[in-house]
Amino acid sequence: MALLQLENIQAYYGAIYALKNISIEVNEGEIVTLIGSNGAGKTTTLKTISGQLKPREGKVIFNGEDITKHPAHITAQKGIAHVPEGRRIFPKLTVEENLEMGAFSIQDKKVIKEGMERAFHYFPRLKERIHQKGGTMSGGEQQMLAIARGLMSRPKILLLDEPSMGLAPVLVEQIFHIIQELNKEGMTILLVEQNANQALHIAHRGYVIQTGEIILKDSAANLLKNEQVKEAYLA
Incomplete structure (x- = not known):
């Protein structure tokens, strides 16, 4: 059984049809990538999963449970972490305070401390800047x-929305390496990326979304060889 399933999701922004019968599966332990051009519906899909946008039709099933109508904070407590496009850190809070905000639903101080240590294992630069305010850091650090x-x-699954956006190539490589390391240690990841080449090189499977509809789905290796994908997203 898939860890995450979207079943025939239809979503709107007012009268604008944003997602048209979107169906996606993410199995435990996978990196699945959702690629497409600007405005295709990638971010809307993640917002629907995390509870920020309620679909008019369809279901979001997570870990066997229908979470379609859950508010975002309950969805987060169920084990879905959404890292939004544009980072959205708290600029006036320190690194340490930002991390503590990420653990808002955890009461056990020992667990929070272990989470900090894990964060610093993957991102040692953050430990060096633990008392620095988020807004004064570089784009890559943010x-x-x-x-x-x-x-x-x-979380049981990490939703990553455009993690490479605006970063220098060396930092893009670093971020994608960390995503792979997280996955090797068991983290399930749904990755939204305009950098389709990078995303498909680290993903297991992929979906191509165009004007709110899934037009292709396959293994990442096959999508890299697909002529339609090459012409539209890898040129």
Whole structure:
């Protein structure tokens, strides 16, 4: 059974049809990537999963439970961590305070401390800047902080929305390496990326979304060889 399933999701922004019968599966232990152009519906799909946007039709099934109508904070407590596009860290809070905000649903101080140590294992630069305010950090450091904050809730699945956006190539490589390391240690990841080449090279499977509809799904290796994908997203 899939860890996460979207079944015929239809979503709107007002009268605008945003998602049209979207069906996606993510199995435990996978990296699945959702690729497509700007405005295709990638971010909307993640917002629907995390409870920020309620679909008009269809279901979101997580760990065997229908969570379609759950508010976002309950969805997070169920084990879904959403690292949004644009990082959305708390700029006036320190690194440590940002990480603590990621653990808002955890009462056990020992668990929070272990989460901090795990975050610093993956992102040692954050430990060096533990008392620095998030808004004064570089774009790459803020992206590290956003992912680390997501990990603090001890999620079962990590939703990553455009983690490479605006980063220098060397930092993109670093972020993708960390995503792979997280996955090797058991983290299930749904990755939204405009950098389709990078995403498909680390993913197990992929979906291509266009104007709110899934037009292709296959193994990442096959999508890399697909002529339609090459022409539209890998050129």
